[in-house]
Amino acid sequence: MEQFESLIRIPLGQAVRDAIDFLKEYLGGFFDAIATVFSAIYDVASWVFTTPPFWAVIFVFAAAAWLVKGWKLAVGTVLGFVVILAVDQWENAMLTLALTIVAVLIATAIAIPLGIWAARSQTVSNVVRPILDFLQTMPAFVYLLPAIFLFSVGVVPGIVATIMFAIAPGVRLTELGIRGVDPEVVEAGQAFGATPGRVLRQIQLPLALPSIMAGINQIIMLSLSMSVIASMVGAPGLGRPIVQALSSVNVPLGFEAGLAVVMIAMILDRLTGALGTRQRPRRRSATPSSAASPGDAGADTRVPANA
Known part of the structure; x- marks a missing residue:
């Protein structure tokens, strides 16, 4: 039996290790550059959230909540941050928020163009889909291994693992939203003389915006959950007290840090959800005639002599 198992x-695992060694040897400078850029972006984000007083951060988020939804969401946002202050996890929460926002910005910058490309090309969609399936079915802890091998330990492998873990829904929902636009609306825009770029910008993207915002919301939630796990490779934030609580069976510490994570998740979820809802009434403004000016339509706009 053992002989048979050795044959098949x-x-x-060794092939993956060889591939990582190859990447480190021949593309080490490239990964060092990525690490430098990601680290610099995170340093800026962490400075933005940790340097101002807590009331300034709360005011900014409450004002944003008021603008996108109203006073009820603003009050809920303030209460969420007050809970974080009450459990004495403010600094860790701000570091987690900084890591999450950096990962979300990078993942979104990759996911939306890739989703648009997949929506416009069936070949790209066929290639991307199994990769996304692989990323979504892979256990979260497995993402940490290649990140450690390529970027050592610290905040950078945490950001990279978070991006890999969270990017798939953004690509899928962007592609789904653009493919879900009524073909007759697209054809009408083309009939008015709109170029493919203008059809994308002024018809497809506005109509697909609710789906795209749902994808961004999923990226945020997955990034926040992974940013806690990323503390196992040295990433700062709320993951550290949670891991410490697990190792020492410190129930109060684990509960307080976990509650802070829940508050951040609720605040970000409500903000992005309200922003996506706010865009829906504007979907009707993306009409075929708005995608092309009279000159673009190529039609004769002169008034007949006998009019």
Whole structure:
């Protein structure tokens, strides 16, 4: 039996290790550059959230909540931050928020263009879909291994693992939203003389915006959950007290840090959800005629002589 198992054994793990060693040897400078950029962006984000007094951060988020939804969301946002202050996890919460926002910005910057490309090309969609399936079914802890091998330990592998873990829904929902636009609306825009770029910008993207915002919301939630796990490779934030509480069976510390994570998740979820809802009434403004000016339509706009 052992002899038979040795015949069918495929050393996939060793192949992955060889691939990582190859990348480190021949693309080490590239990964060092990525680490430098990500680290610099995180340093700026962490400075923005940790340097101002707590009331300034609360005011900014409450004002944003008031603008996108109203006073009820603003009050809920303030109460959420007050809970974080009450459990004495403010600094860790701000570091987690900084890591989450950096990962979300990078993941969104990759996911939306890739989703648009997949929506416009069936070949790209066929290539991207199994990769996304693989990323979404992979256990979260597995993402930490290649990140450690390529970027050592610290905040950078945490950001990279978070991006890999969270990017798939953004790509899928962007592609779904653009493919879900009524083909007759697109054809009408083309009939008015709109170029493919203008059709994308002024018809497809506005109509697909609720789906895209849902994808961004999913990226935020997954990034926040992964940013806690990323503390196992040295990323700062609320993950550290949670891991410490697990190792020492410190129930109060674990509960307080976990409650702070829940508050951040609720605040970000309500803000992005309200922003996506706010855009829906504007979907009707993306009409075919708005995608092309009279000159673009190529039609004769002169008034007949006998009019």
